[in-house]
Amino acid sequence: xxxxxLLMLGLALSLMACTSTKSQNAAGELRTIKLPMGYIPxxxxxxxxxxxxKGYFADEGITIExxxxxxxxxxxxxxxxxLPFAVASGEQVLLARSQELPVVxxxxxxxxxxxxxxxxxxxxxxxxxDLRGKKIGLPGLFGANYIGLEALLFEGGVDDSxxxxxxxxxxxxxxxxxxxxxxxxxxxxxxxIVLSSQGFALKEMRVxxxxxxxxxxxxxxxxxxxxxxxxxxxxxxxxxHGIEDTIANPxxxxxxxxxxxxNLKDQDKDVQMQILNTSIEFWKADRIGYxxxxxxxxxxxxxxxxxxxxxxxxxxxxxxxxxxx
Numbered sequence: 001x002x003x004x005x006l007l008m009l010g011l012a013l014s015l016m017a018c019t020s021t022k023s024q025n026a027a028g029e030l031r032t033i034k035l036p037m038g039y040i041p042x043x044x045x046x047x048x049x050x051x052x053x054k055g056y057f058a059d060e061g062i063t064i065e066x067x068x069x070x071x072x073x074x075x076x077x078x079x080x081x082x083l084p085f086a087v088a089s090g091e092q093v094l095l096a097r098s099q100e101l102p103v104v105x106x107x108x109x110x111x112x113x114x115x116x117x118x119x120x121x122x123x124x125x126x127x128x129x130d131l132r133g134k135k136i137g138l139p140g141l142f143g144a145n146y147i148g149l150e151a152l153l154f155e156g157g158v159d160d161s162x163x164x165x166x167x168x169x170x171x172x173x174x175x176x177x178x179x180x181x182x183x184x185x186x187x188x189x190x191x192x193i194v195l196s197s198q199g200f201a202l203k204e205m206r207v208x209x210x211x212x213x214x215x216x217x218x219x220x221x222x223x224x225x226x227x228x229x230x231x232x233x234x235x236x237x238x239x240x241h242g243i244e245d246t247i248a249n250p251x252x253x254x255x256x257x258x259x260x261x262x263n264l265k266d267q268d269k270d271v272q273m274q275i276l277n278t279s280i281e282f283w284k285a286d287r288i289g290y291x292x293x294x295x296x297x298x299x300x301x302x303x304x305x306x307x308x309x310x311x312x313x314x315x316x317x318x319x320x321x322x323x324x325x
Contacts, residue, residue, distance in 0.1 A: 115147070
């Protein structure tokens, strides 16, 4: 299989009390951190908005400047040492390290891989093996949608030659609603919810129900770990607090997000709340921010199987849990 660049999201629970070491400079000023988010402003970023709005980042001496650029841009800038952090998914870290970019995954925001296969009920797709012989619409052979689909095919013993992968761009809702695609791949907290809200019947198969993979989190680089580890701890504490508050009070998190997502007020609140509550399912954890080693092994093996990396990456350098609160 040809190696392709994986893009996007493609897009964590108890806060343990500890004494924070501030990131202010000698004059006591807040340190501004430009944070590439990998996607446009969205309700799914509620934990970040809550942490900013409630002053959790400020308490750690940090001011966050949200940068809604492509995920791969953030990975490249972080790997080059031009930025200390970015929001990125696990496969991006392994791809970067296979190209000798010294990025390190330091905080797991998502605990489960948030991708689903959506299908017309009459197709009776109930498990991964049922995808054999089907034409499947997805944005393209890149990103989290592609990774998630390949993971399901592998779990079902289905070879790529036994399915037709149809690159339809980010038009899964339109393709399914129009009947042009009876099977599409999308984000669990997006396409299935939107289609259901529009009255379309569907079956949903979640990747997370079959395989554990590393999804979105905070990445840093080896230079920051060596020279400014307290900055990473500060970042982790603030975000963990924001995630905890969002899980505890989604309604409050929605109201906070209205300040940061310009068009959120113009969208159906019930749908947006369902998106938020579904996302929360993927953030919950016994230890907020913890990165599961087995999920890393699974992702490493999957990327090798897909031909995205030539050999397994040294995982001891790819992620760490030392900064998790």
